[in-house]
Amino acid sequence: MERIENRIARITALAIHDLYNCEEKQENIQVQSTRKDQNGDYTVVTFPLTRVSKKKPEETGMEIGDYLRAHLPEISGFEVIKGFLNLTLSDQFWVGFFEGIADATHYGHKMVTIDSPVVVVEYSSPNTNKPLHLGHIRNNLLGFAVSRIIAASGNDVKMVNLVNDRGIHICKSMLAWQKWGNGITPESSGMKGDKLVGEFYIRFDKEYKIELKELISNGLTEEKAKVEAPIIRKAQEMLLKWENNDPETIELWTRMNNWVYAGFEKTYRQLGVSFDKFYYESETYKLGKDLVTTGLDSGVLFRKEDGSAWADLTADGLDQKLLLRSDGTSVYMTQDLGTAHQRYQEFAFDRHIYVVGNEQDYHFKVLKLVLKKLGFSWADKLYHLSYGMVELPHGRMKSREGTVVDADDLITEMIDTARKVSLELGKLEGFPPEEKEMVNYRIALGALKYYILKVDPQKTMMFNPEESIDFNGNTGPFIQYTCVRIRSVERKAAESGITGVINLSQVQELDPSEHDLLKRIYQYPDILEEAGRSLSPALLANYFYELVKEYNHFYQFCPIVKEPDQAKRNFRLALSRFIANHIEDGMGLLGIDIPDRM
């Protein structure tokens, strides 16, 4: 069915034709939701139309208003204020709209079919030498939520993770473990595997610094010391061994990486994120060389005297970019060229989204440009979802200063706080212990996820540990609570044998708060679509916050089960039930679960 905003715009165009004998395109007519503080549902902005009406804005508004009322039965009245024509829709329209969607299970979603565009979303992409931290949390939550949102917008989504499991940094951890590990394992130490390996990475760095200091005090320059420190040389040797498939090295590498994966798996499960497919750099790092060779042959890339291969992007306002070192080995960019190519072969995607921080904006610009130069038209289908850094009250996270917020620690802390608050409020008294834990977990994660996702992805965000644990105001638990309270009302209603079956003809008049809710819900398909188009879960978060605020207002002033008028009672119950389902569905897109009671 055609949306009412479009119908208003269409009929307004007709009005202009009939009244002023002038053609105005429907797209040029501005129809927007009326401000909260004005009477009306939708507003036609008539300022621009005075150009064709050759009359004052007020007069133009009146004339178009009369025309619209005569031609659109849904319009029950209008008001003109300056250049704004505020149209009021009848209660029948809103109730009729609600009747059509009341039983929808995934209201506003577009179904995925075999013809749906294929969208690959790469996110998370961790290093196996460091445990996940707050920055990864934003990445994971964004990647997951964006995937869900665009899936709900009718795309066939493939969530993929490219694990950085090789390279000199991994060798550092391995070397440190060999030297100082004394055979320690996650089992023997009781440590999470990723944490244990992370410790050895730090240990390497510490020893490296000691060696550097010594070398410099012996008269070496810093640059020289950095390459000549014995420990880094050892790590280089190990990398070479790894690349030559030395069995012992490969065995250790496999073992330690598996520790890390077990650790990551646990964190991913806690966060509730998942992937359709994992890629490993150890299997992809050689990709891309062929592409570079082809590019050299066709002359779009060039060699320098030392044999290194480059792309010249100066014509596009960028620099020259190295693609193969003089020794023929590849760099990170080379591999990304290769994996993009591989993915296109594999999925023939309509779009490929990389969820990666904005510190890599330049990298992705180059990636796209080089692929284009190589003649791949699908380069335009690549999109870098560039999100802002997460800052702490004292500035950026710096491992050197020990200000890195560990993902597992943060989750644990959130759950502890949820437990404490629940206890203080006495909310979970009488709940079985397992349910208590489940509720605290869901509240904690709901708070964390909402806190991060409500911010526009593009923006740098401030993470204040104390605020994030807040459960009041514009927070996840606030939304969860509203939904839970509706579920409770539903149970009460069921006990009293109230069904919530609505009968359109019996609903005479809407309460203002009921009207606001229906109008809000009517907007949802547009919001969801826009969130998918702009890849912004924040839009959904804001929508549900507004909806929930309005619901709480309604709840305060409109009795549901206690309403004596049967038609009203049924309508309110049906509306409440719909909203609870709607919240649960929408929060699901953000990866937030709702407890049954809290």
Next chain:
RNA sequence: GGCCCUGUAGUUCAAUGGAUAGAACGGAAGUUUCCUAAACUUUAAAUGUAGGUUCGAUUCCUACCGGGGCUACCA
């Protein structure tokens, strides 16, 4: 130096070029014989500076000032 992002109440966030710039936290004052008060109601408080485009600018353009990032034969 070059390139990119970003400046909104005390703080953290909103606002497809539209009306009197919205919330939340924090501050002040209220609401439980009534469906869960993790709620609701009332209240004070902000667009970095200067120009430009427009009927109309927080939004677009230019300059300046402030914050962040990138600019490796690292990944």
